[in-house]
Amino acid sequence: MNYDLNNLPKRTEKPRQYGFTMAMDKGLSLREVEDFIETSGPYTDIVKLGWATSFVTPNLKEKIKLYKEADIPVYFGGTLFEAFIVRNQFDDYRKTIDKYGLEYAEVSDGSIELDHDIKCDFINKLSDQVTVLSEVGSKDDQKIIPPYKWITLMQAELDAGSWKVIGEARESGNVGLFRSSGEVRSGLVEEILTKIPFEKIIWEAPQKAQQVWFIKLLGANVNLGNIAPNEVISLETIRLGLRGDTFTHFIGEDAAIIGK
Amino acid sequence: MNYDLNNLPKRTEKPRQYGFTMAMDKGLSLREVEDFIETSGPYTDIVKLGWATSFVTPNLKEKIKLYKEADIPVYFGGTLFEAFIVRNQFDDYRKTIDKYGLEYAEVSDGSIELDHDIKCDFINKLSDQVTVLSEVGSKDDQKIIPPYKWITLMQAELDAGSWKVIGEARESGNVGLFRSSGEVRSGLVEEILTKIPFEKIIWEAPQKAQQVWFIKLLGANVNLGNIAPNEVISLETIRLGLRGDTFTHFIGEDAAIIGK
Amino acid sequence: MNYDLNNLPKRTEKPRQYGFTMAMDKGLSLREVEDFIETSGPYTDIVKLGWATSFVTPNLKEKIKLYKEADIPVYFGGTLFEAFIVRNQFDDYRKTIDKYGLEYAEVSDGSIELDHDIKCDFINKLSDQVTVLSEVGSKDDQKIIPPYKWITLMQAELDAGSWKVIGEARESGNVGLFRSSGEVRSGLVEEILTKIPFEKIIWEAPQKAQQVWFIKLLGANVNLGNIAPNEVISLETIRLGLRGDTFTHFIGEDAAIIGK
Numbered sequence: 001m002n003y004d005l006n007n008l009p010k011r012t013e014k015p016r017q018y019g020f021t022m023a024m025d026k027g028l029s030l031r032e033v034e035d036f037i038e039t040s041g042p043y044t045d046i047v048k049l050g051w052a053t054s055f056v057t058p059n060l061k062e063k064i065k066l067y068k069e070a071d072i073p074v075y076f077g078g079t080l081f082e083a084f085i086v087r088n089q090f091d092d093y094r095k096t097i098d099k100y101g102l103e104y105a106e107v108s109d110g111s112i113e114l115d116h117d118i119k120c121d122f123i124n125k126l127s128d129q130v131t132v133l134s135e136v137g138s139k140d141d142q143k144i145i146p147p148y149k150w151i152t153l154m155q156a157e158l159d160a161g162s163w164k165v166i167g168e169a170r171e172s173g174n175v176g177l178f179r180s181s182g183e184v185r186s187g188l189v190e191e192i193l194t195k196i197p198f199e200k201i202i203w204e205a206p207q208k209a210q211q212v213w214f215i216k217l218l219g220a221n222v223n224l225g226n227i228a229p230n231e232v233i234s235l236e237t238i239r240l241g242l243r244g245d246t247f248t249h250f251i252g253e254d255a256a257i258i259g260k
Numbered sequence: 261m262n263y264d265l266n267n268l269p270k271r272t273e274k275p276r277q278y279g280f281t282m283a284m285d286k287g288l289s290l291r292e293v294e295d296f297i298e299t300s301g302p303y304t305d306i307v308k309l310g311w312a313t314s315f316v317t318p319n320l321k322e323k324i325k326l327y328k329e330a331d332i333p334v335y336f337g338g339t340l341f342e343a344f345i346v347r348n349q350f351d352d353y354r355k356t357i358d359k360y361g362l363e364y365a366e367v368s369d370g371s372i373e374l375d376h377d378i379k380c381d382f383i384n385k386l387s388d389q390v391t392v393l394s395e396v397g398s399k400d401d402q403k404i405i406p407p408y409k410w411i412t413l414m415q416a417e418l419d420a421g422s423w424k425v426i427g428e429a430r431e432s433g434n435v436g437l438f439r440s441s442g443e444v445r446s447g448l449v450e451e452i453l454t455k456i457p458f459e460k461i462i463w464e465a466p467q468k469a470q471q472v473w474f475i476k477l478l479g480a481n482v483n484l485g486n487i488a489p490n491e492v493i494s495l496e497t498i499r500l501g502l503r504g505d506t507f508t509h510f511i512g513e514d515a516a517i518i519g520k
Numbered sequence: 521m522n523y524d525l526n527n528l529p530k531r532t533e534k535p536r537q538y539g540f541t542m543a544m545d546k547g548l549s550l551r552e553v554e555d556f557i558e559t560s561g562p563y564t565d566i567v568k569l570g571w572a573t574s575f576v577t578p579n580l581k582e583k584i585k586l587y588k589e590a591d592i593p594v595y596f597g598g599t600l601f602e603a604f605i606v607r608n609q610f611d612d613y614r615k616t617i618d619k620y621g622l623e624y625a626e627v628s629d630g631s632i633e634l635d636h637d638i639k640c641d642f643i644n645k646l647s648d649q650v651t652v653l654s655e656v657g658s659k660d661d662q663k664i665i666p667p668y669k670w671i672t673l674m675q676a677e678l679d680a681g682s683w684k685v686i687g688e689a690r691e692s693g694n695v696g697l698f699r700s701s702g703e704v705r706s707g708l709v710e711e712i713l714t715k716i717p718f719e720k721i722i723w724e725a726p727q728k729a730q731q732v733w734f735i736k737l738l739g740a741n742v743n744l745g746n747i748a749p750n751e752v753i754s755l756e757t758i759r760l761g762l763r764g765d766t767f768t769h770f771i772g773e774d775a776a777i778i779g780k
Binding site: 002005007031034232233236242243244247248 | 546547548549550551552571572573574575576577578579580599600602603604605606607609612616619630631632633634635637638
């Protein structure tokens with residue numbers, strides 16, 4: 001860090017098993033990737049190329065190379081997996097992953113109806129090839145999944161070979177873990193955590209209020225995902241209690257009263 | 261594209277008469293223009309320098325040159341036309357267009373009250389000099405124009421020499437075609453389309469929900485405008501049914517059910 | 521400017537005592553700083569490194585150097601001052617300012633409870649070292665400060681050595697001067713201005729509607745702060761009456777009626 005501040009929450013360091021940040025690149029240019037790595041490389045643990053943006057983004061090989069050189073793994077968004085699956089092109093998906101030299105992949109069913117045994121089978125197959133992240137939760141705001149179901153699904157996917165499971169929120173943060181207003185479904189999160197270890201879950205939290213909520217509940221080193229590249233620095237300050245939103249959370253309300 | 265996906269909607273190719281995307285540059289630096297062209301050049305058919313940002317943007321000539329070299333036409337936002345008109349400087353406006361070597365211009369009356377015959381006269385005069393886009397709809401959210409009036413105005417402007425007409429929505433997408441909430445005035449759009457050919461209209465749709473709405477109604481190759489440069493990649497995936505929002509629209513709901 | 525438009529509001533020029541724009545850098549890369557200076561250098565009078573982003577931003581010295589070479593002063597956001605104070609590290613804060621060669625500093629109490637005499641004492645001490653900006657208003661939306669109190673606080677801070685006082689709004693513009701909806705507390709602003717000279721106040725106005733509101737009330741040359749780097753160009757057009765929002769404000773409604 002650039003100067004010394006006492007009494008900060010201790011952050012994990014790279015390579016992180018928890019306390020990590022998954023950022024979403026939804027079409028950065030090569031130079032923008034370099035800029036992102038310059039400012040946020042130390043705080044970014046993995047990058048998702050959002051949904052199927054990798055299909056239309058020029059210079060994809062070069063982009064992946066830049067991230068690789070910075071030791072930041074890259075993977076295709078889950079919607080791309082689904083786009084291959086509904087077209088009966090799973091083998092093509094596996095080849096595409098290899099063609100781009102990726103070491104991670106996401107299995108999700110946010111836009112499709114996928115039998116859960118079949119989903120776990122995909123996880124299992126892919127986990128022989130790469131490290132798998134799998135996502136629970138629908139992009140459809142009409143599909144409310146009860147807490148016990150989230151737990152069953154997450155556990156089955158971990159058992160099938162997922163390295164971590166992701167709680168779905170979309171880029172915009174208004175479905176899955178969140179109400180349509182963007183508010184966190186807090187009872188759901190607390191119940192999930194009674195059964196699934198918190199380091200095994202990446203919470204999608206694209207909006208600042210959501211990031212703050214998870215950090216207040218689960219601490220500086222909660223795994224958060226779908227972070228916009230230009231918000232990673234901000235998130236790091238929120239984790240450290242150095243933005244207004246979490247300023248008194250770590251030092252305590254009393255410490256913040258001076259001379260009164 | 262970077263890999264093969266079967267059964268995608270067919271997109272038109274450059275130079276496009278329809279299915280095109282008008283992006284709005286509201287003050288990009290030269291390097292940012294280069295980055296934008298790198299990622300989104302193939303999907304961007306024309307660039308508007310938003311409202312009067314061209315007045316204060318440094319390096320304007322160089323910026324226009326970059327777009328020209330990438331075969332992307334550039335034009336000044338309609339508010340600039342209006343700024344010249346209300347100052348009785350129409351001749352200066354024509355000279356400014358020539359000074360910067362532009363081949364397109366916009367005629368609008370979003371911020372002024374302009375007699376429609378006079379507006380059509382401006383369109384007619386400018387169409388001798390450049391290709392004219394003209395905009396229908398007010399920036400004032402109090403001015404509700406009924407559907408038959410939209411149609412009469414659009415037809416008169418096409419007759420006067422407009423290449424295409426633009427449905428006004430502002431950068432923020434909350435007036436004209438849209439309610440103040442950002443919701444599309446759907447009856448209005450459908451009625452317009454009974455009379456004006458859809459390739460003749462560019463729908464301003466800065467917000468994702470609006471883009472989705474138009475693509476679901478009018479297909480992958482609807483003309484959309486006022487797209488933020490860093491959202492052009494996203495828009496292209498929405499056109500192709502490769503983002504959650506239109507995922508099942510093109511392949512059908514049934515195709516998205518697997519093993520259930 | 522790039523071409524001639526008659527009858528524009530007269531803008532002050534650099535170095536500005538009023539009519540100035542404070543932009544907030546919340547983690548730009550070095551190249552992004554260069555881009556920002558290219559497009560917006562002439563319209564940016566001072567840059568705040570938002571809250572404690574300077575703690576985690578790599579290449580901080582180089583970033584400050586770029587701004588310095590462009591004659592744009594830089595200072596640390598007030599939350600960083602508070603972070604040092606609550607840790608009893610005021611001397612370290614002074615040294616950090618010197619280490620980075622900064623000539624401005626902000627004293628605030630947005631996230632802490634700070635006795636006002638002690639706050640004025642900090643202002644006084646720092647004003648021997650650098651030019652001080654001090655901020656009035658809480659980041660806590662539950663703390664409503666009545667107008668007479670805003671005036672008393674602002675006057676005391678100016679008397680203690682503040683160069684200008686800042687009206688707090690946060691980056692998101694929903695506390696302090698603003699209701700939680702983002703609407704301006706207009707009675708408050710008008711009452712403050714009966715006592716404190718308008719050139720002494722920087723109004724935080726991150727949202728466009730707020731910028732428009734202040735420009736309509738106080739003219740093209742009101743001091744505005746917390747402007748996002750990529751919105752400085754837009755703000756300049758709003759100041760000049762060249763965006764829809766203030767289009768008729770400077771030229772008058774009648775001038776905008778043509779041929780009717």
